[in-house]
Amino acid sequence: MQENVGTLDRTARLVAGPLLMGLGATALGGLKGRPGGLVALVAGALIVESAITRVCPVNRLLGVDTREGELRATGP
Numbered sequence: 001m002q003e004n005v006g007t008l009d010r011t012a013r014l015v016a017g018p019l020l021m022g023l024g025a026t027a028l029g030g031l032k033g034r035p036g037g038l039v040a041l042v043a044g045a046l047i048v049e050s051a052i053t054r055v056c057p058v059n060r061l062l063g064v065d066t067r068e069g070e071l072r073a074t075g076p
Contacts, residue, residue, distance in 0.1 A: 003054040006066035013051035020044030 005013070024030040024040025031037070050056040059065065 001055045001060075003067060004059045004065045005050060005054040005056050006068060009066040010051045010054060013047050017044045017046075017048035017051060020047065 021041050021044030024037045024044060028034060028037035028040050030041040
């Protein structure tokens with residue numbers, strides 16, 4: 001898959017993902033099996049994964065490419 005996550009976007013994801021995971025584990029009760037907390041844990045993990053691989057399926061679906069520090073559409 002082609003990379004579509006730029007440096008600024010990647011940095012934001014590396015901050016937001018762990019914060020969401022921490023919120024899901026603690027305040028939303030993910031470690032106690034509460035659905036909202038579990039969803040937050042999984043969402044945070046997916047955000048971190050997209051930062052590490054620099055590939056985001058949601059960006060691809062929306063036709064967004066944030067590489068080179070600018071938002072640009074990839075479609076026609």
